[in-house]
Amino acid sequence: EVMALTRNDSCVIEKTGVYEDYRGGPHAALVVNDDIDLRMFPRHWTFAFAVEKSPSDGGLRRSVQVFDAAGDAVHKIFLTIASVTEEWPNLVQDLRLEPQGSPLALIAREPTGAAKGDVAKADQLRAEWDKITDTHQFLQMVRELKMNRLGA
Secondary structure (H helix, E strand, O other): OEEEEEEOOOOEEEEEEOOOOEEOOOOOEEEEOOOOEEEEOHHHOOEEEEEEEOOOOOOOEEEEEEEOOOOOEEEEEEEOOOOOHHHHHHHHHHHOOOOOOOOOOOOOOOOOOOOOOOHHHHHHHHHHHHHOOOHHHHHHHHHHOOOOOOOO
């Protein structure tokens, strides 16, 4: 069991569970079960670090932290009290890449495109939103309305 953390300026999503039923693919990877439901895009996962930190209240906090090419955090996986901590050294060794210690070469992020919306379609957007049964239907919905996610 681990705690999966995804965070950005708009939200923090924490889920505790097991990364079971992993399915990889050329475009996306999935972990879908009752506790953790992730759609991941590994091509954006450029850097990863095994982190061990001693918090001021004692103990040892272990995590795997993933960053994109610009150095922004993409996803973090924290061990919990229920994690099999004896497997931590094996996980770190199995995932470790050589060489270590080189400075990170960050790549500047491309600017986000402007919001593309249509106020006249606001009621239609809300009606279509109410029909969504899976968050992954959102992008197709806004495309059909000739909007983008920021405009919607």
